[in-house]
Amino acid sequence: xxxxxxxxxxxxxxxxxxxxxxxxxxxxxxxxxxxxxxxxxxxxxxxxxxxxxxxxxxxxxxxx
Amino acid sequence: xxxxxxxxxxxxxxxxxxxxxxxxxxxxxxxxxxxxxxxxxxxxxxxxxxxxxxxxxxxxxxxxxxxxxxxxxxxxxxxxxxxxxxxxxxxxxxxxxxxxxxxxxxxxxxxxxxxxxxxxxxxxxxxxxxxxxxxxxxxxxxxxxxxxxxxxxxxxxxxxxxxxxxxxxxxxxxxxxxxxxxxxxxxxxxxxxxxxxxxxxxxxxxxxxxxxxxxxxxxxxxxxxxxxxxxxxxxxxxxxxxxxxxxxxx
Numbered sequence: 001x002x003x004x005x006x007x008x009x010x011x012x013x014x015x016x017x018x019x020x021x022x023x024x025x026x027x028x029x030x031x032x033x034x035x036x037x038x039x040x041x042x043x044x045x046x047x048x049x050x051x052x053x054x055x056x057x058x059x060x061x062x063x064x
Numbered sequence: 065x066x067x068x069x070x071x072x073x074x075x076x077x078x079x080x081x082x083x084x085x086x087x088x089x090x091x092x093x094x095x096x097x098x099x100x101x102x103x104x105x106x107x108x109x110x111x112x113x114x115x116x117x118x119x120x121x122x123x124x125x126x127x128x129x130x131x132x133x134x135x136x137x138x139x140x141x142x143x144x145x146x147x148x149x150x151x152x153x154x155x156x157x158x159x160x161x162x163x164x165x166x167x168x169x170x171x172x173x174x175x176x177x178x179x180x181x182x183x184x185x186x187x188x189x190x191x192x193x194x195x196x197x198x199x200x201x202x203x204x205x206x207x208x209x210x211x212x213x214x215x216x217x218x219x220x221x222x223x224x225x226x227x228x229x230x231x232x233x234x235x236x237x238x239x240x241x242x243x244x245x246x247x248x249x250x251x252x253x254x255x256x257x258x259x260x261x262x263x264x265x266x267x268x269x270x271x272x273x274x275x276x277x278x279x280x281x282x283x284x285x286x287x288x289x290x291x292x293x294x295x296x297x298x299x300x301x302x303x304x305x306x307x308x309x310x311x312x313x314x
Contacts, residue, residue: 009244013236018229039229042222046229050237053230 003055010050018043073254077178077247094174095182102163131159135300142304146311150304153193157186158300165246165292169285177295178246180239187235190303198310209313238302245295249288256281 022039026032079093086092113128121129135155139147161177168175176182198206210227211220256277263274 005244006241009237009241010233013240014229014233017233017236021229021232042225043229046226046233049226049230050233 006054007051010054011044011047014047014050015040015043018046071255071258073251073258076250076254095176095179098164098167098174098176099160102160102167105163105167106159131155138301138304142301143308143311147304147307150307154300154303157190157303158296161186161242161299162293162296165296166289168246168250169288169292175246175250177242178250180243183239183243184235186299187239190238190306191235194303194306194310197307198313201311202313206313209309234306238299242295242299245291249284249291252284253281253288256284 018039019036022036022043025035025039029035079095081088081091081093082097083092109124109131110128113124116122116125118125132155135158136148136151139151139154141147143150164175164177164182167173168177198209210224210231212223212227215223259277260274260281263270263277266273
């Protein structure tokens, strides 16, 4: 169950953070729901970035 | 507990105060109780284990030394030579989560790592430390972390926002991973245990049928021991990786 759960958690957590930010900014600027819509997309992108960091090619670590 | 035909799989995570009226007046719950127990066990393990100072270690000393070496090696491998500075923090974190997970598997015990409040508290502590370390070492240069070198400047608003969301999602994913693993394991225990009780209610055939979920629960216990250790390791190793990023900025 390891890798599947990790990918799911990465996707969901990025989305959750983005939704929280979008929601808060919307409240702050009174622009509901436009910033929320924008941040949902950005959150999805950030989630994919997380998954890419998890599964993608590893950078040559510790060049020192 | 299986009351009638319903399975109350989440009731086990409810908090109650312990230690009578004294505990109730300060809101001292099972969760706090188990935290105190696990911290005390860690201290006892290290204190008693290392008091012998034998060249050929006994069982307790060998355990203490192995745990110490394991975390120490992990710090140096993941963070580099600077990792030694963070060893006390990582070791405390690792032992706290490991004992929390393992003690939670005992009957009549409570798994404090199955509460998102606890795991998110730990993860928030980690991310604050990581950010503080990065700011302390690199100053304002730390913010270049959010913009990879060589990316077109026109894309910067998009990249920086996505990178910041990705950075902020670290504590969330860190806490959800530990919390979800613990909750899932304990819910499965409860569900299969309820099956045993329900089966047993059906008479002689039920007693035979109950052997199935019982066997599953025994297997599950072995699996949960693995998950308990693995999740403590994952939490510690991810903390190390984040600290590596903070110290070296990529």
